Each structure stands twice: as structure tokens, then as C-alpha cells.
Amino acid sequence: WMTIDTTSGPGRGNIYQAWSPFYNVYNDPFQMFTRSTDGGQTWMSATVIPQFPYWGTLDIGPNGELYIVGTDRSSIWVNRSTNAPNRSVNPIFDLTRQVYLGGVLPNGGLPDVNPGGLLGQCWIAVDRSGGSTRGNVYVLCSVTNDPGNLINVMFSRSTDSGLTWSVAMRINDDSPTQHAAHWFGTLSVAANGRVDACWNDTRHSTNSSLSELYYSWSDNGGLTWAPNRPLSPAFNHSLGYPQQNKMGDYIGMISLNECACIAYTATYNGE
Numbered sequence: 084w085m086t087i088d089t090t091s092g093p094g095r096g097n098i099y100q101a102w103s104p105f106y107n108v109y110n111d112p113f114q115m116f117t118r119s120t121d122g123g124q125t126w127m128s129a130t131v132i133p134q135f136p137y138w139g140t141l142d143i144g145p146n147g148e149l150y151i152v153g154t155d156r157s158s159i160w161v162n163r164s165t166n167a168p169n170r171s172v173n174p175i176f177d178l179t180r181q182v183y184l185g186g187v188l189p190n191g192g193l194p195d196v197n198p199g200g201l202l203g204q205c206w207i208a209v210d211r212s213g214g215s216t217r218g219n220v221y222v223l224c225s226v227t228n229d230p231g232n233l234i235n236v237m238f239s240r241s242t243d244s245g246l247t248w249s250v251a252m253r254i255n256d257d258s259p260t261q262h263a264a265h266w267f268g269t270l271s272v273a274a275n276g277r278v279d280a281c282w283n284d285t286r287h288s289t290n291s292s293l294s295e296l297y298y299s300w301s302d303n304g305g306l307t308w309a310p311n312r313p314l315s316p317a318f319n320h321s322l323g324y325p326q327q328n329k330m331g332d333y334i335g336m337i338s339l340n341e342c343a344c345i346a347y348t349a350t351y352n353g354e
Contacts, residue, residue, distance in 0.1 A: 084140050090211070092147035094168025098123055101151050103137040116151070120170040133179040136160040138188060138332075139205035145218055149174065150245060152207035152222055154188050159205055159224060163245045178245055184237035185251045186228025192329065193233055193264060195291045195321060199328025202234055202266040203282075212276035216304035220245050221278060223254070223270035231260035233291065236268035236282050240305040254299055256311045257286040264291050269345070273338035278305050281336050281345050283320065284313070293317040296347055318349040 084101055088094040098119040104112035114129035115137065136153025143149060147168035152161050163178040188205060192198040203225035210219040220241040225234050228251075236254040241247060255265040268282040277300055284297040296315035299308045320330055334347040 086141040086143055088143050088147055088168065090143060090145065090147045092168055093170070094147040096120070096122065097168060097170070099141055099149055099167065101132060101137075101139070101141055101153070104135065118167065118174055127173055130173070133162055133176050134158075134160040136162070136205075138201065140207055142207050142209045143211070144209045144220070144244070145211045148244070150207050150209060150220060152182070152205045154205055154224075156190055157187060159184055159188070159222065161207065161220070161222060161245050180245055180248065182222050182239050182248050183251060184222070184224055184226050184228070184239060186226035186235070186237065188224055189227050189234070193291075196233070196264045196266055196285070197320070197329050198324070200330070201332040202264070203268050204333045206268070206270035208270050208272040208278070210272050210276050210278075210304070212274060214276045216276045218242075218244060219304050221270060221272065221305055222248070223268055223280060225266050225268035225282065229259055231258075231262065233262060233264040234266055236265045236280060238270075238280070238305060242304075252305070252308075254280050254308055254311075255282070255284065255286075255297070256299075256308075261286065262291070265297075266294075267334045267347075269334050269336045271336045271338040271343065273340050273343075275340045276304065277302055277338065277340075279336060279338045279343040280308075281314070281334065281343065281347070283334075283347075284311075287317065292319060292321055294320045296345070296349070298343065300343070314345070315347075315349065316351070318351055320350065322350040322353070
């Protein structure tokens with residue numbers, strides 16, 4: 084995964100990459116991070132991320148600080164580098180914190196939901212608005228944390244640059260006991276500070292064979308969330324099983340002031 088510094092600070096244009104220890108070109112599986120300061124022409128030697136988190140994302144704070152989130156299969160970790168914008172030094176991670184979302188991202192899918200893939204990845208997004216929530220850091224992930232549901236979309240926030248984190252909040256607002264899957268949970272923040280969340284949802288499917296794309300948002304920094312609303316018709320996510328046992332491992336979203344732009348997979352055309 085990568086992110087680019089678009090702030091007006093000294094790190095503007097820096098590219099940061101983090102990847103999984105699996106299926107990469109390095110003999111040392113824990114070399115998981117690098118930076119380019121010249122538009123991708125050259126890269127610093129790959130280095131370690133504390134706690135070795137993967138299956139996650141990166142984002143930039145309002146002062147150019149770098150945040151990375153991922154999982155080690157048992158916990159979710161956030162790492163921060165405040166010297167990453169400084170092109171004269173190699174980045175170091177000056178803060179590492181565990182974020183408790185009440186459960187873990189499963190190491191694979193469910194028998195009826197993406198069995199050959201993941202059920203999402205860890206997302207981190209930072210508020211770079213000019214409002215009162217500027218600098219807030221948000222983490223969201225679909226995790227298994229409740230025997231009443233197969234998987235839930237869980238959220239936590241930090242108002243002190245990642246030092247401390249709020250009690251985890253469940254974003255999907257359906258019954259906690261209907262055995263539904265809320266997978267591919269996805270997070271982004273608009274320039275005006277609105278926080279957006281999307282995910283695939285099986286709440287209207289008695290056997291979890293059909294999903295709908297769902298959406299919710301927060302206008303107060305993640306303290307409260309709007310009622311969930313479906314954005315798509317139902318689709319059969321298992322149409323390709325068993326020849327193709329996954330629909331990828333995540334979906335992607337970018338928030339603009341007036342909307343959230345979501346790229347997602349569905350089987351409307353029978354493919």
C-alpha cells in the first residue's frame with residue numbers, strides 16, 4: 084500500500100510504501116517499509132515497522148507525519164513517524180500503539196463469504212481539515228468480536244496524535260445477534276472533516292449468500308454516526324465459487340466534501 088504527502092510542509096511529494104511480509108522480493112520478510120523523495124525514481128533501503136503489522140494502510144497527518152496501521156494476526160497496531168517528512172534522514176517510528184477494536188481481522192474468509200481471501204484490511208485516516216477535529220486519527224476494520232454476528236465493522240479514534248485511543252464502536256447498526264457479515268469495512272475522511280465508512284453487508288440475507296454495499300458517516304469526528312443506509316442492490320458474492328473463491332481483499336474509497344467515491348466489486352452482470 085502507499086500514500087503520498089500532499090501537505091504544504093517539507094515532505095510534500097514524499098511517497099511512502101508498506102507491504103505484507105508475504106510474497107515480496109526481500110529475503111528478510113520483515114523489511115516492510117520504504118520511502119521515495121524523488122517521485123518514485125529511487126527508494127531508501129527497506130526497513131522494519133515495529134510489531135511487523137500488515138494487511139493495513141497508511142495516511143499523512145496535517146504536519147506531514149506518517150501513520151501506518153496493520154495487524155500481526157492477534158492485535159492491531161498503529162505506528163507513527165514524525166520525522167518522515169525530513170528528506171535528509173531515514174524515517175524512524177517514534178510511537179507504536181495497540182488499538183483494541185474488540186476483536187481481530189480473521190486470517191482468511193468465512194465458508195460462505197470470501198472463503199479464499201480476507202474479509203477486509205485495517206484502515207487508517209487522518210483529519211487534515213481546518214476545523215476542530217483537525218489532527219484526529221481514525222482506525223476502522225472488520226473484525227470478529229461477537230458470537231452473534233459473523234464479523235462487525237469497528238471504529239476507534241485518537242485525538243492526541245495516536246497516543247491514546249477511544250473505546251471501540253460498532254458502526255453497523257443492525258441487530259448484534261442475526262449472524263450477519265459486515266465485511267470489507269473501509270474508511271476515509273473528507274477535506275471538511277466528515278468521516279465516511281463503507282462495507283459489504285449480509286443483514287438482509289438469511290444464509291449470508293447476498294451482500295449489499297452499505298454506508299454511514301460522522302460529522303463530529305466519529306463520536307456519533309448516521310443510520311446505516313444501503314447504496315447498492317443485493318448481489319451474490321459467491322457467484323464464482325469454487326472456481327474463484329474471493330472478490331479481492333478490500334474495497335477503496337476517497338472522500339470529497341460533497342460525496343464519498345467508492346470503488347467496489349459486485350456480480351450484477353453475472354460475472
